[in-house]
Amino acid sequence: MPEYVPGAQLASGSREAELVQRTVNAWYEAHADEWGVIYQSTSIAGHIRQRRLARVLGWVDGLCLPAGSWALDLGAGGGTLALALAERGLHVVAVDPVPAMLHVTREKAAAVGLVLGDGHALGLASGCYDLALSLGVIPLLHTPTRALSELRRVLRPGGWLVVSGQNRLSLRDLLDPRFNPFVRTPRRALRRWLELGGIMARDDGIRLFDPTLREFERLLVECGLAVVCDWSIGFGSLTLLGRPILPEAAMVALDNCVQAVADCGAPVLAHAGTEYLVLAVKSA
Numbered sequence: 001m002p003e004y005v006p007g008a009q010l011a012s013g014s015r016e017a018e019l020v021q022r023t024v025n026a027w028y029e030a031h032a033d034e035w036g037v038i039y040q041s042t043s044i045a046g047h048i049r050q051r052r053l054a055r056v057l058g059w060v061d062g063l064c065l066p067a068g069s070w071a072l073d074l075g076a077g078g079g080t081l082a083l084a085l086a087e088r089g090l091h092v093v094a095v096d097p098v099p100a101m102l103h104v105t106r107e108k109a110a111a112v113g114l115v116l117g118d119g120h121a122l123g124l125a126s127g128c129y130d131l132a133l134s135l136g137v138i139p140l141l142h143t144p145t146r147a148l149s150e151l152r153r154v155l156r157p158g159g160w161l162v163v164s165g166q167n168r169l170s171l172r173d174l175l176d177p178r179f180n181p182f183v184r185t186p187r188r189a190l191r192r193w194l195e196l197g198g199i200m201a202r203d204d205g206i207r208l209f210d211p212t213l214r215e216f217e218r219l220l221v222e223c224g225l226a227v228v229c230d231w232s233i234g235f236g237s238l239t240l241l242g243r244p245i246l247p248e249a250a251m252v253a254l255d256n257c258v259q260a261v262a263d264c265g266a267p268v269l270a271h272a273g274t275e276y277l278v279l280a281v282k283s284a
Helices: 015-028 045-065 079-085 098-107 144-154 172-175 181-196 213-222 249-262
Strands: 070-074 091-095 113-116 129-134 155-166 227-233 275-282
Touching: 045 079, 045 129, 045 155, 045 227, 045 249, 070 079, 070 144, 079 091, 079 098, 079 129, 079 181, 091 098, 113 172, 144 155, 144 172, 144 213, 155 213, 213 227, 213 275
Parallel strands: 070 091, 070 129, 091 113, 129 155
Antiparallel strands: 155 275, 227 275
C-alpha cells in the first residue's frame, strides 16, 4: 500500500473558509446513511448519479488498467464507486474527511483501504497511484485548486484522473432567477448591503465552486494535467426560485430526453448540464 504520512499538515485557508468546510463536513456526517443509498434512489438526484457512475466506470474500463493497479477515491461517500473499482481488481484507497462516510464505505467494501483525510493535503506519498477519482467533491472545497494539485501529485507520470465539477452555466441555473449567474453578483451585493444594515439576517449558506467546463479544464492544464475528454450531465432537475417545477418521474424522463440530445453534440446543450466529468492524464 502506498505510504500514508500520519499527521500531515492540513492546508490552511481563511478562517471563514475553514468554517464553511466544517459546515460541509458536518452536513455529510449527519446525512451519511442517506448518502449510502443515493445510487439506489429513483429520484432525479439518484438518477443523475447513477448515470454519472456508469460513465465513470466505462472510462475506467476503457483505460485497461492491469489488476493490482492503485486507485484513489477522494470523497468516497457511500462507497459505491470504491466497491466497483475493487471488484475490477484494483487496490483502492478511499479518502474522506467525514468518519461516518468512511464507516459506510467500510460496510460496503471491506477490502478498501480507508484514510480519514483532507483533500487539500492528502498526506499520501507522491507518484504512487495509477488512477485518482473525485466525484462531487471539488465544488465543496474552500481551495479547489490546491486539491487538484494534490491529486496530480499522488499520481504517477501517465496516471489518470477522473474528476467532476459544478457548472455555473447549466440549463437549470440559467432558467432559474435564483441561481442565474448573470444576476448573482448584484443579488449578492444587495443582500450584503441589507445584512450590514440589519435588515436581513446573514446568509451562511455554502458557496459552490462552479466554473464553466472550459474554465475548469484550464485549471487542470495549469496543474500539469492534459485533458483527454469531457462529458456534461444532468438536465432534468429544473427549478423555479429553487423549487422543483416537475414531479420526480417527469424530471427523470426529461433528463433522459435532453441528455440524449446533448450527447449528440447539440449546440449549447452539449455543455449545459448541472455537472461535468473530465478525464485527464498526468503529464510526464
